[in-house]
Amino acid sequence: MSSRGFKEAAGYAQTPDSYHTSSNYSQSDDGYTFTQSGTSRSMAYGEDASGLVVRSTRDYQQTLVFSDQEICDDIIGTIPKLHSAVLNDTKGARWKHRSSKAGVHFAEMEPRYAPVDAxxxxxxxxxxxxxxELRCHLNEALSVLLHQDSEAYDTTMGALCGKKFKKGEVLFHQRVAFGADTQEQARAPRQQDQQDGEGEAPQQGVITVTSATLRPSAGLQLQLQSRHKHTQKLVFSTCTHQYPGKDRAVxxxxxxxxxxHDQVLPSADRSALRRQVDHIGVGFDLQFTPRPGGSNRQTTRIFAHAYASDRPSSAFREESSKHRTASEAKKREAAASIHPSDLARRRVAYMNPEARHVMRVLTESLTQFERVIRRRRF
Structure with missing residues (x-):
């Protein structure tokens, strides 16, 4: 599908029964278009489910390719990875630290690091x-990440990523109420100074599906030559929620x-996800410290973590806060049984430069948060 298949404006929520009367779409070169929806209602299942829809311009048949329940289950599964990254931080020899820029500190996993840490x-x-750490309110930082319409999303992503971001659109937007299982999956880890009890669990959030067309860097173009498409056209699901204490969000x-993905865009457009790479995940953990004196004195710490994995997010469900101790014990046992050189070879063989570029672009966008927030204040 060409990029013209992306719809240019946000619509309203639709159930499958209403697709034939109120769906908005635009023509695509290969006969398919997106429809999209946004709503303020709670999660709906069964016959009332909505989600990401593609429409064939040949026979006008519309297909629900990713329901709201599937979107929520798929994206929520990545939250434990972000929580673990925040807890473990970038300590140890497997992390290569890069020069800071605009007050942002960077680290990247050393691909050929041989020892297997616990x-x-x-x-x-x-x-x-x-x-x-930014001098801003938590809500100011969240507003940089959360978008209901394509125009705001495209403009903000362009400001964050510069020329590396070519185009983006919001294809689906919905507010959801989290069930018990989802709340447990998204529960924050217990704080180090918390002796008893568990971390907070969110009650609701917002899920979206967005498109992003990312240009390669000059170095990546030289590296790839003509083997794969340089420009990546990717479709992301997202989830945004704030914890009940109002001092933390994800x-x-x-x-x-x-x-x-392949029902929405040709597989050739997503070479970052070729072969064994199952998905790319990016998480932003925001923690707020209130202080008197206005937003210029308040601070929000942001930890951005991107990863590539050869396993689906459904495999991470046992890593939630409730099962974290048992999950970490299993991981330590697995780490002790694998030969370090085998792990290093696997990571190097499976990973590709396009995926690495996507991860860098999205985490390095953090350098522009303060500038975007400042512009919005005036």
Whole structure:
């Protein structure tokens, strides 16, 4: 599908029964278009489910390719990876630290690092981290990440990523109420100074599906030559939620499952997800410290973590806060049983430069948060 297949404006929520009367769409070169929806209602299942829809311009048949329940389940599965990254931070020799820029500190996993550390996550092929502290309210930082319409999303992503971001659109937007299982999956880890009890669990959030067309860097173009498409056209699902204490929030992004992706865009457009790379996940953990004196004195710490994995997010469900101790014990056992050189070879063989570029672009966008927030204040 060409980029013209992306719809240019946000619509309203539709149930499958209403698709034939109120769906909005635009013509595509290969006969398919997107329809999209946005709503303020709670999660709906069964016959009332909505989600990402493609429409054939040949026979006008519309297909629900990714329901709201599937979107929520798929993206929520990545939250434990973000929580683990925040807890473990970028300590140890497997992290290569890069020069800071605009007050943002960067670290990237060393691809050929041979020893297997106790906290090494064998699900992850590669990871990048960016972290900073901004003088702003939590809601100001969240507003940079959360978008209801395509125009705001496209403009903000262009400001964050510069020329590396070519085009983007919001294809689906919905507010959801989290069920018990989802709340447990998204529960925040217990704080280090918390002796008893568990971390907070969110009650509701917002899920979206967005498109992003990312240009390669000059170095990547030389590296790839003509073997693969340089420009990546990717479809991400996202989930944004704030914890009840109002001092912490999470925004996670994940490339949609390949079978869904390939019903929306040709597989050749997503060479970052070729072969063994199952998905790319990006998470932003935001923690707020209130202070008197206005937003210029308040601070929000942001930890951005991107990873590539050869396993689906459904495999991460046992890593939630409730099962974290048992999950970490299993990981340590697995890490002790694998030969370090085998793990290093697997990561190098499975990973590709396009995926690494996507991860860097999205985490390095953190350098522009302060500038975007400042512009919005005036």
């Amino acid at each position: 906290d090494d996550d064998l699900d992850i092929l590669h990871a990048t981290v960016a972290k900073t 925004h996670v992004m994940k490339t949609v499952p390949k079978p869904v």
